[in-house]
Amino acid sequence: MKNRLGFFKGNVSNVIIHAIHVGCCLMLYDTIAAVSTPLGEGGIGIVRISGEEALEIVKKIFVSPRGKDWYKGSHRMYYGHIVHPVHRGIIDEVLLSVMKAPHTYTREDVVEINCHGGTVPLREVLKTVIEAGARQGLPGEFTKRAFLNGRLDLTQAESVIDIIRAKTDSSLRVAMNQLKGALSGKITNIQDQMLGLLAGLEAAIDFPEDEVEEKTKIEMMKSAELIKIQLEELITGAETGKIYREGIRTVIAGRPNVGKSSLLNALLRENRAIVTEIPGTTRDIIEEMLNIRGIPLKLIDTAGIRETEDIVEKIGVEKTRESLEGADLVLLVVDVLTGITGEDKRVLGRFKDKKILVIMNKIDLQENDPADCGFPVVKLSALTGEGLKILEDKIVEVALAGGMNMPEAVTVSNVRHQTSIINAKKNMEDFIVSLKADLPPDLLSVELRAAWESLGEITGSTVTEDLLDRIFTDFCIGK
Numbered sequence: 340m341k342n343r344l345g346f347f348k349g350n351v352s353n354v355i356i357h358a359i360h361v362g363c364c365l366m367l368y369d370t371i372a373a374v375s376t377p378l379g380e381g382g383i384g385i386v387r388i389s390g391e392e393a394l395e396i397v398k399k400i401f402v403s404p405r406g407k408d409w410y411k412g413s414h415r416m417y418y419g420h421i422v423h424p425v426h427r428g429i430i431d432e433v434l435l436s437v438m439k440a441p442h443t444y445t446r447e448d449v450v451e452i453n454c455h456g457g458t459v460p461l462r463e464v465l466k467t468v469i470e471a472g473a474r475q476g477l478p479g480e481f482t483k484r485a486f487l488n489g490r491l492d493l494t495q496a497e498s499v500i501d502i503i504r505a506k507t508d509s510s511l512r513v514a515m516n517q518l519k520g521a522l523s524g525k526i527t528n529i530q531d532q533m534l535g536l537l538a539g540l541e542a543a544i545d546f547p548e549d550e551v552e553e554k555t556k557i558e559m560m561k562s563a564e565l566i567k568i569q570l571e572e573l574i575t576g577a578e579t580g581k582i583y584r585e586g587i588r589t590v591i592a593g594r595p596n597v598g599k600s601s602l603l604n605a606l607l608r609e610n611r612a613i614v615t616e617i618p619g620t621t622r623d624i625i626e627e628m629l630n631i632r633g634i635p636l637k638l639i640d641t642a643g644i645r646e647t648e649d650i651v652e653k654i655g656v657e658k659t660r661e662s663l664e665g666a667d668l669v670l671l672v673v674d675v676l677t678g679i680t681g682e683d684k685r686v687l688g689r690f691k692d693k694k695i696l697v698i699m700n701k702i703d704l705q706e707n708d709p710a711d712c713g714f715p716v717v718k719l720s721a722l723t724g725e726g727l728k729i730l731e732d733k734i735v736e737v738a739l740a741g742g743m744n745m746p747e748a749v750t751v752s753n754v755r756h757q758t759s760i761i762n763a764k765k766n767m768e769d770f771i772v773s774l775k776a777d778l779p780p781d782l783l784s785v786e787l788r789a790a791w792e793s794l795g796e797i798t799g800s801t802v803t804e805d806l807l808d809r810i811f812t813d814f815c816i817g818k
């Protein structure tokens with residue numbers, strides 16, 4: 340009976356065979372060379388060579404003051420000159436880094452020639468290396484080899500280009516996390532859960548008694564739903580434009596007693612800040628992270644803005660002003676009973692270049708048609724929660740629309756990954772429907788397998804040559 344699942348078992352061994360196959364190919368790769376530093380003037384420039392012949396090729400064109408037997412071992416640097424392979428004319432004075440496989444960037448033998456920076460020396464040295472037997476490397480070919488030789492998985496290899504292109508420190512952090520394997524860890528974990536389900540299917544076939552089967556079915560349904568939820572979470576992260584590392588600095592400001600701390604608590608759904616009817620309750624800054632549909636906000640509750648002689652409160656008000664300076668988004672809270680005051684107008688005037696939402700609070704006390712203040716107004720009651728959802732919608736809208744400088748994604752930052760996850764989720768949904776419809780286990784396994792393979796495209800365990808080409812041609816030469 341077990342071989343009703345033979346299809347799946349076959350697939351696992353296919354993957355293993357594929358890995359071994361890739362391992363064998365290692366020996367078949369030729370030796371490549373490329374300039375790995377940017378074109379133009381620089382202190383130094385590097386020509387990188389990778390492949391079995393790397394050291395042999397360099398030996399033909401490198402002259403050391405220590406004579407012919409200069410090579411003393413791997414992971415050392417050697418001083419000398421690059422010369423023409425035939426007429427022996429000096430081309431550049433260099434330092435060689437020699438790194439023998441497997442402890443190298445590509446897991447192949449790597450030699451790096453550290454030349455004088457500048458277009459001409461680099462071009463001439465590269466030309467010489469190619470005349471001595473190397474082939475010009477294609478874009479991303481070094482990193483592609485690191486992937487094919489198993490040092491990096493695909494998400495890690497892809498993160499290398501994200502690192503190079505990172506525009507902010509948070510996007511760099513996102514990419515570095517991916518390089519360290521955070522995303523692949525998560526994906527592999529979900530894949531393992533799928534394998535667990537497949538094992539469950541197997542058991543279902545082994546023990547066909549009704550009771551066990553019904554129980555197994557319920558359990559499988561549970562894990563399938565759980566897998567689906569995890570996939571959905573990954574998708575939500577990617578769809579909102581990403582999950583951001585730091586969050587949008589959102590400052591809740593306004594005059595004393597208008598309900599700023601109440602709003603903080605309402606948004607957090609938690610009694611975080613002290614609320615009293617005494618104006619000037621909040622003195623210090625209160626910061627809390629809040630996730631609104633995948634968009635993280637760093638919510639900052641502040642002391643109410645007013646002229647005061649109280650020393651502590653005065654410092655608080657000063658801190659409020661500082662917070663406002665650094666805000667990405669300002670929630671200016673106004674009491675509906677008093678409306679927008681002169682103090683509020685001063686804040687609006689001073690911070691008019693920021694994203695501002697005017698919050699007309701306490702609408703449970705009085706209906707009010709807010710006067711036009713030139714800023715979007717949201718009417719709500721922090722006490723009853725009325726209008727809170729509208730505020731959340733508005734915040735999301737402002738965050739996504741407004742060219743706001745938001746940190747890049749933590750989990751899924753790549754459309755390719757997102758597409759594969761969406762496919763996997765679709766496969767899981769099909770699986771759940773089939774499970775409910777009591778379809779035979781071998782059919783069920785086909786859908787599970789499809790989900791597993793969709794995820795495999797992300798880490799590269801089930802990737803096609805075609806896809807690899809598309810990914811790595813996006814790289815620069817020499818990477």
Ligand SMILES: Nc1nc2c(c(=O)[nH]1)N(C=O)[C@@H](CNc1ccc(C(=O)N[C@@H](CCC(=O)O)C(=O)O)cc1)CN2
Pocket residue numbers: 385441442443444451490
């Ligand atoms: N000169 C130079 N600088 C560089 C690179 C390079 O290739 N050459 N890199 C290229 O992007 C980055 C560094 N990344 C690297 C990643 C792995 C290995 C490496 O040799 N890994 C081996 C050995 C590790 C060890 O000694 O513990 C391994 O993983 O087995 C080298 C560089 C940035 N700076």
Ligand SMILES: Nc1nc2c(ncn2[C@@H]2O[C@H](COP(=O)(O)OP(=O)(O)OP(=O)(O)O)[C@@H](O)[C@H]2O)c(=O)[nH]1
Pocket residue numbers: 594595596597598599600601602613614615616617618619620621622641642643644700701702703704719720721722723
């Ligand atoms: N009826 C009504 N009362 C509210 C609402 N929001 C806040 N309050 C009340 O207004 C008072 C002040 O609320 P807080 O949240 O402490 O106001 P605050 O703006 O943080 O005040 P400070 O920290 O002193 O600047 C409290 O008594 C709250 O219960 C609301 O939507 N409706």
Ligand SMILES: [Mg+2]
Pocket residue numbers: 599600601612613614620621641
């Ligand atoms: Mg307060």
